[in-house]
Amino acid sequence: MQKTTWFILACALLGTSCAQQQKSIVVSNPTDIAREELVSIPYAEFTRHFQVDSIFSVKLAESEIELPYQLEKRGNTVPENVLIWVPVDAKGEITLSVTKQDTKPAFKTQTYARFVPERFDDFAWENNVLAFRMYGKALEGRPDDAQGADVWAKRTEELVIDKWYKENDYHTDHGEGLDYYAVGQTLGAGDIAPYFDNKIHFTKHYREYQILDNGPLRTTFKLSFEPEELNGQTISLTKTISLDAGQHFNKVIIDLENQQSESTPVVIGLARRGESESQYDYNESNRSLAYWEPDIQGHGQTGTALILPEDPLTFIDNDSTQFLLSTDIQQNKPFVYYNGAAWNKGGQVTSADEWKGFVQKQVEKINTPLVVKLK
Numbered sequence: 001m002q003k004t005t006w007f008i009l010a011c012a013l014l015g016t017s018c019a020q021q022q023k024s025i026v027v028s029n030p031t032d033i034a035r036e037e038l039v040s041i042p043y044a045e046f047t048r049h050f051q052v053d054s055i056f057s058v059k060l061a062e063s064e065i066e067l068p069y070q071l072e073k074r075g076n077t078v079p080e081n082v083l084i085w086v087p088v089d090a091k092g093e094i095t096l097s098v099t100k101q102d103t104k105p106a107f108k109t110q111t112y113a114r115f116v117p118e119r120f121d122d123f124a125w126e127n128n129v130l131a132f133r134m135y136g137k138a139l140e141g142r143p144d145d146a147q148g149a150d151v152w153a154k155r156t157e158e159l160v161i162d163k164w165y166k167e168n169d170y171h172t173d174h175g176e177g178l179d180y181y182a183v184g185q186t187l188g189a190g191d192i193a194p195y196f197d198n199k200i201h202f203t204k205h206y207r208e209y210q211i212l213d214n215g216p217l218r219t220t221f222k223l224s225f226e227p228e229e230l231n232g233q234t235i236s237l238t239k240t241i242s243l244d245a246g247q248h249f250n251k252v253i254i255d256l257e258n259q260q261s262e263s264t265p266v267v268i269g270l271a272r273r274g275e276s277e278s279q280y281d282y283n284e285s286n287r288s289l290a291y292w293e294p295d296i297q298g299h300g301q302t303g304t305a306l307i308l309p310e311d312p313l314t315f316i317d318n319d320s321t322q323f324l325l326s327t328d329i330q331q332n333k334p335f336v337y338y339n340g341a342a343w344n345k346g347g348q349v350t351s352a353d354e355w356k357g358f359v360q361k362q363v364e365k366i367n368t369p370l371v372v373k374l375k
Contacts, residue, residue, distance in 0.1 A: 025373070025374055027370055027371070029092050029093070030371060031090065040081045060095075067085055068216065069083060070082075070217040111126070116133075117138075119165055120142070121138040121205070123209055127247065129246060129346070130341055131152035132151050132243070146185070148188025148190075148269065149187070153346065155346045160176055190340070192267070192268045192269075194230050196265060203235075218242060218245070219243050224238045235256065235258050247340075252336070252339060254266075255334055256331075263330055264331075266327060266329050268339070270304045271322050273293050282323075288359055288360070289306045300344050302343050303349055303352070304339070306337060306339055307337065307338040311327045314327070
């Protein structure tokens, strides 16, 4: 009884700090996969629960190891979410403590995006695993014009976009990786296009960009495409793309407007290399497609993949230049899919079977998110 009385008295004297120390975040993993990824907590709920503002620290309660976090603003002034990087064992659970700080902890930037006017209006983005790019207006009409999403093979955890563009020799591997992926007149590593009368209708390249968040743990940006008449229908769209630290997959949100129809047929594609026996796996039950490319001129092998969590699909395998997944986008309803890649020389995925398994685990992660509770 005396110990309880002293504890209550101590808490009363210390004000809110005692209650603050007792509050925590519990993250549980319902899958059989060990996971290292971001969890998201609404900023208003987080700050109210822990009685903190924008400066705080997050630690594993048991070991007091500090975890990196990011205030996600989604293009706004006030943060919308607190993103925390967490490691959780298969079927495991961790507890996090939150403490108010006077100075904001510094975390290594692991995601990045920028407009690249010096290279025909490219828009490029990356994390500590891979880099990607989309082509801009200045490339249109040139002999080297290309259509879809490009992926750069990396074997360094450092960010390379600025360095590689400055050196202008990124088709050569100097020990960090290279750009050897060929897009051409395909959808590349997972782009999307309208699909009328069994034909792809490539849009013009993006016209405007907006960076909504730029690291350190998640980069999100929006590419806007001007209205364009395709097959007698006036179509405009935006692509909002997010890439998290340590991840092989982008999350892509398509907002499409069709002035003539409530539904627009589209395809999402992966470039293929014309080999006689392609190593690919289309999983109809979980709506995923994984492709493992042959070695290209000794540069290695790239795996590419698509995951469409919700929408009914048709797999099209009659095009020698690309695999296609067709579906319909409904007016005023965001369409979500994931595109990703891996390079065998990056070390994490080194074979077709490993890539197939990797993609299936990614599907499970998407369908079964980590469970986050404030206590």
